[in-house]
Structure formats: structure tokens, C-alpha cells
Amino acid sequence: MARYGGRQTVTVLPGDGIGPEMFSHVQKVFDTATVPVDFEMAPLRADLTIKRDEDFENAIISIQRNGVALKGNIETKLEDPHIPRNMELRSRLKLFANIVHCVSIPTVPSRHNDLDIVMIRENTEGEYSGLEHSPQPGVVESLKIATKVKIEQIVRFAFDYAVKYNRTKVTAVHKANIQKLGDGLFLKIATEMKEQYPQIQFQSMIVDNASMQLVSRPQQFNGGIMLMPNLYGNIISNIACGLVGGPGLVSGMNIGEKYAIFETATRNTGTAISGKNIANPTAFFRASCDMLRYLGLDNYANFISDALFIALTEQGVHTKDIGGTAKTSDLVEAVIKNINAEMKKQKHIKFYGI
Numbered sequence: 175m176a177r178y179g180g181r182q183t184v185t186v187l188p189g190d191g192i193g194p195e196m197f198s199h200v201q202k203v204f205d206t207a208t209v210p211v212d213f214e215m216a217p218l219r220a221d222l223t224i225k226r227d228e229d230f231e232n233a234i235i236s237i238q239r240n241g242v243a244l245k246g247n248i249e250t251k252l253e254d255p256h257i258p259r260n261m262e263l264r265s266r267l268k269l270f271a272n273i274v275h276c277v278s279i280p281t282v283p284s285r286h287n288d289l290d291i292v293m294i295r296e297n298t299e300g301e302y303s304g305l306e307h308s309p310q311p312g313v314v315e316s317l318k319i320a321t322k323v324k325i326e327q328i329v330r331f332a333f334d335y336a337v338k339y340n341r342t343k344v345t346a347v348h349k350a351n352i353q354k355l356g357d358g359l360f361l362k363i364a365t366e367m368k369e370q371y372p373q374i375q376f377q378s379m380i381v382d383n384a385s386m387q388l389v390s391r392p393q394q395f396n397g398g399i400m401l402m403p404n405l406y407g408n409i410i411s412n413i414a415c416g417l418v419g420g421p422g423l424v425s426g427m428n429i430g431e432k433y434a435i436f437e438t439a440t441r442n443t444g445t446a447i448s449g450k451n452i453a454n455p456t457a458f459f460r461a462s463c464d465m466l467r468y469l470g471l472d473n474y475a476n477f478i479s480d481a482l483f484i485a486l487t488e489q490g491v492h493t494k495d496i497g498g499t500a501k502t503s504d505l506v507e508a509v510i511k512n513i514n515a516e517m518k519k520q521k522h523i524k525f526y527g528i
């Protein structure tokens with residue numbers, strides 16, 4: 175990782191839509207909290223006229239040098255013939271695990287309260303192989319790739335995560351009754367590996383039932399992990415984000431052996447609400463806190479997430495997406511004010527890089 179003089183450089187891919195404005199808010203909050211992190215900007219946009227390869231390769235080099243990136247979503251235009259850049263980044267950097275922690279925030283209106291579910295999704299293969307072709311007019315074949323190596327990697331990651339973070343149960347979500355080979359392999363590996371983790375409860379659930387259970391009785395997954403192949407993981411994670419308040423609230427981590435990218439959980443661009451001062455910056459703030467924790471800067475992360483939590487709960491600063499009237503800037507200012515107030519009280523510890 176690029177750490178110079180006690181400071182860490184991270185790559186920032188602002189992306190499209192609300193991404194650029196959200197990262198300017200993250201920067202302000204980092205400055206207020208004296209976070210020892212510098213941003214190296216790597217603009218990657220959906221604009222088809224932009225010289226694609228050069229920008230993309232520069233972004234990859236920057237992330238490889240820094241080890242870590244904060245990312246907004248890059249729009250995927252339907253007419254763009256290339257593999258989506260979001261996907262290409264994840265596969266080039268081998269970011270095999272996507273982790274989304276869906277936890278209810280008191281006072282944020284939602285369909286269910288007191289939820290605490292971790293979603294772990296395989297992030298690089300399955301339906302996202304990008305291998306589609308048309309062998310004859312009117313026929314399309316889309317390849318879903320399942321490999322033992324990658325399934326073992328994600329299943330191992332989920333059980334290890336459960337042990338490390340005291341999650342009690344792993345639920346493997348699949349459709350092995352129909353996709354007997356691909357999902358069958360996923361289920362077989364998960365079922366076998368559970369034997370090595372006797373302290374963790376294990377169950378499997380067919381994806382259609384899991385979707386129904388999640389919206390009707392999500393509390394049954396509390397304290398546990400839902401472990402999923404790529405596409406089911408995307409859909410189920412989005413459902414869970416919806417249950418705890420929507421796309422503006424939840425962050426998502428993409429973790430590999432060497433690199434990590436932190437972004438919002440639902441990976442939307444929010445193009446229609448950009449420039450209007452109405453987007454909820456919470457998911458971006460939480461992504462930046464996830465990144466700080468990954469870098470071992472837990473004090474700074476806790477400081478910012480506490481300031482955010484107080485603004486959302488005690489102070490009730492709610493943007494439109496969660497039923498309030500606050501503007502983006504109201505929430506940003508509240509967070510900054512809370513950080514300043516806490517810094518006065520604590521004489522916030524300076525990071526001297528030792």
C-alpha cells in the first residue's frame with residue numbers, strides 16, 4: 175500500500191451521476207476529521223468518446239499502486255459494446271468477494287426494524303462472465319461460469335468472515351434444483367466446507383424461497399451471513415438494502431487478495447438526482463469508513479460514523495429518499511458540525527505515522 179510519511183494515498187474513481195459531488199463531501203469530512211489520507215483521482219466515465227483504454231489502464235495502475243480505491247458507479251450504456259468497466263475492474267483486480275452489511279438505522283423509516291444481515295456475494299464469475307453469443311438468428315447463448323477454485327474461495331471467505339466477526343450462521347443461497355451442475359457445485363462445496371466450521375450453523379435455501387423469506391421474515395437471517403453466487407447475490411443484496419432504507423444508505427466492499435474497492439452497496443449512478451443537492455451521502459460516507467477500517471484507521475472511521483449516526487438518529491437529518499426534507503448539504507454540514515464538536519471534547523488524536 176502507498177503510505178508516505180504516515181499518510182496513505184487512495185485512488186478515487188468518482189464515476190458518473192452523483193459520484194463526483196459525493197466524493198467532494200467525503201473529502202470535506204476527511205479534512206474536518208484530519209484523516210491522514212490523500213486522494214488520487216482516476217476519472218472513468220461512461221462517455222463513449224473518452225479514450226477508454228488509456229483511462230482504464232491508468233485507473234488500474236493507480237489502484238495497484240495504492241492498494242485501495244473509493245468508487246462511484248460508472249454508468250453502463252446499453253449501446254456500449256465493451257464489457258462494463260465496473261465489472262472489468264472487479265475481474266482485473268480479482269476482487270472476488272462483495273460484502274454488504276445491511277443493518278437497520280434507528281429512526282430511518284423502513285419495512286422491518288432491527289435487521290442485521292451480512293451479504294457475501296461471489297463477485298467475478300457466474301452470469302457476469304460476459305460470454306454471450308448468437309449461434310443463429312433468434313438464438314442467444316449466455317454462459318454462466320462456475321469454477322471450483324472460485325467457489326471454494328468465496329465459501330472459505332464467508333466461513334472465515336463468520337468466525338472473525340462472530341456471525342452465527344451461514345445460509346447458502348442457490349438454485350441447484352434447476353442449475354444442477356453450476357449451482358450444484360456451489361451447494362456441494364458449501365455443504366462440505368461447513369464440516370470444517372462446526373461452531374457456525376449452516377443451512378441452504380433455494381433463491382426463490384430466500385427472496386420470499388427475506389421480505390416476509392428477514393429477522394430469521396439476523397446475526398448471520400447470506401452466501402451467494404454472483405447474480406443472486408446482486409439481487410438479494412439489493413432487496414436487503416431496500417429493506418433497511420434504500421440505495422442512499424448502505425455501502426459495499428469488494429475484496430481481493432491484494433486490492434480492495436469500496437463503493438455503495440447498490441452501485442447506482444443516481445444520474446437523475448445529480449446536481450440537485452438531494453442525494454443521500456450516507457452510503458458514500460459509510461463506504462469511506464469501511465475503507466478507513468480496512469486501512470487500520472479505525473479511530474477515524476469510528477469518529478466519522480458516530481458523527482453520521484448522531485446526525486441521522488438524534489438530530490433526525492433525513493434526506494428525501496428516507497422521508498425527510500433535508501438537503502444533501504444539511505446532512506454534510508451536520509456531520510461536519512458533529513465531528514468538530516467531538517474533536518473539541520476529545521482533542522482528537524493526531525496520527526503521527528508510527
Ligand code: NAI
Pocket residue numbers: 191192247248249250251258260261421422423440441442443444445446447452453454455457495
Ligand atoms: P439509478 O442510478 O437510477 O438509481 C436507482 C434509484 O435510486 C433512483 O431512484 C435514484 O434516484 C435512487 N438513488 C440512488 N442513489 C441515491 C442516493 N444516494 N440518494 C438518494 N437516492 C438515490 O439506478 P439504475 O438505473 O439501476 O442504474 C444506473 C446506472 O448504473 C446504469 O448505467 C446501470 O447499468 C449502472 N449499474 C451498474 C451496476 C454494476 O455494478 N455494474 C449495478 C447497478 C447499476
